[in-house]
Amino acid sequence: MSSPAKLHSVSWSALWPCVVLASVVAFVGCKKLHPTDLTPLDQAGMYFNSVEQLRELGVTEPEVAQLVPARQAGASDQTCIELVQIVHSRHEQFNDGQAVAGLLGAGLEERSVLELARLNQLGLWSGEAQAMRLSGLSDKVILAVAMRRAAHQPVLSSAKIAALQNAGLSEKQILADIDGGVTDAQANAVIAERTNAAGGHSFVRQRGRRR
Numbered sequence: 001m002s003s004p005a006k007l008h009s010v011s012w013s014a015l016w017p018c019v020v021l022a023s024v025v026a027f028v029g030c031k032k033l034h035p036t037d038l039t040p041l042d043q044a045g046m047y048f049n050s051v052e053q054l055r056e057l058g059v060t061e062p063e064v065a066q067l068v069p070a071r072q073a074g075a076s077d078q079t080c081i082e083l084v085q086i087v088h089s090r091h092e093q094f095n096d097g098q099a100v101a102g103l104l105g106a107g108l109e110e111r112s113v114l115e116l117a118r119l120n121q122l123g124l125w126s127g128e129a130q131a132m133r134l135s136g137l138s139d140k141v142i143l144a145v146a147m148r149r150a151a152h153q154p155v156l157s158s159a160k161i162a163a164l165q166n167a168g169l170s171e172k173q174i175l176a177d178i179d180g181g182v183t184d185a186q187a188n189a190v191i192a193e194r195t196n197a198a199g200g201h202s203f204v205r206q207r208g209r210r211r
Contacts (some may be wrong), residue, residue, distance in 0.1 A: 003200035031186045036061050044068045049078035057084050059094075066097030073101035086117045106133040108142070115143055119150040126157045135162050138171060144178045153181065161189040167194040 001154045038051050042063060059067070068081050075083075087094045103113050108129070116122050116129065129142050141161065148155035155177055158165075164174055164187055177187065 036064065038064060040064055040068050041071065044071040046071055046077050046080070048082060053081050054084060057081070057088060061082060063094045066095050068097065070097045070100040070104075073104045074134055075104060075110060075113070079114060082114055083117055086114070090120070096115060096122040096126065099123070102126065102130045103133070106130045108133050111138055112139040112143060116146055119146050121146040125149065132158045132161065135165070137161065137165065138162075141171060141174060141178070144175055148178065152191075154183060156182060156187055157184055160184045162186065163191050167191045169194075 014201070032169055034209070036055070036059060038055060038059070041054065043047070044067075052066075054067075063084065067084070069081070071077075071080055083100065084095075085096050091109075096117070103116070103126055103192060104110070113122075116126070125146075129146070132142050132145075133139070135192050145155055145161070146160070164177065167190065169177075169190070177190075
């Protein structure tokens with residue numbers, strides 16, 4: 001005859017899978033009872049089909065809150081969906097809505113914003129990218145810097161790039177310097193040479209005015 005202790009052990013071993021299954025069912029049921037509220041996306045002007053695609057991607061309410069400012073800043077439905085797909089492919093949550101809004105507001109094209117997302121360069125550096133765009137630097141220049149940053153390669157700082165622009169270098173020359181891995185110290189030498197050639201006065205671009 002089996003002892004009570006042995007019977008208890010056997011009973012618990014048999015019941016354990018049932019306990020786990022019941023917990024999983026309860027968790028899934030709870031999730032169904034509290035689905036993510038996607039109403040803010042609808043209010044931001046997103047089409048129903050796009051909202052449903054985001055639902056299928058499993059967006060969370062914090063992600064919805066980040067998508068709203070991006071959408072309101074002019075990001076298309078497809079751009080919003082792609083942004084979520086990009087970060088989810090890295091097993092991360094989308095939390096750069098304000099960065100996207102700032103970049104679009106500065107004049108960066110949507111495709112450039114998506115490329116920054118693919119390069120994982122939205123984060124903290126997006127503020128610097130926004131300042132570069134507002135200073136008149138093109139998307140090409142910003143993406144060239146982002147690609148080198150993503151590859152952990154030496155790259156000019158945004159301040160030095162702006163200084164090179166003010167010193168009279170063309171976009172083609174600036175891109176060549178970025179791609180060539182020119183350092184800030186080397187840029188200083190170029191700026192000093194340009195300043196000396198101009199008689200000791202920095203060359204400053206005057207937009208919208210004839211000389």
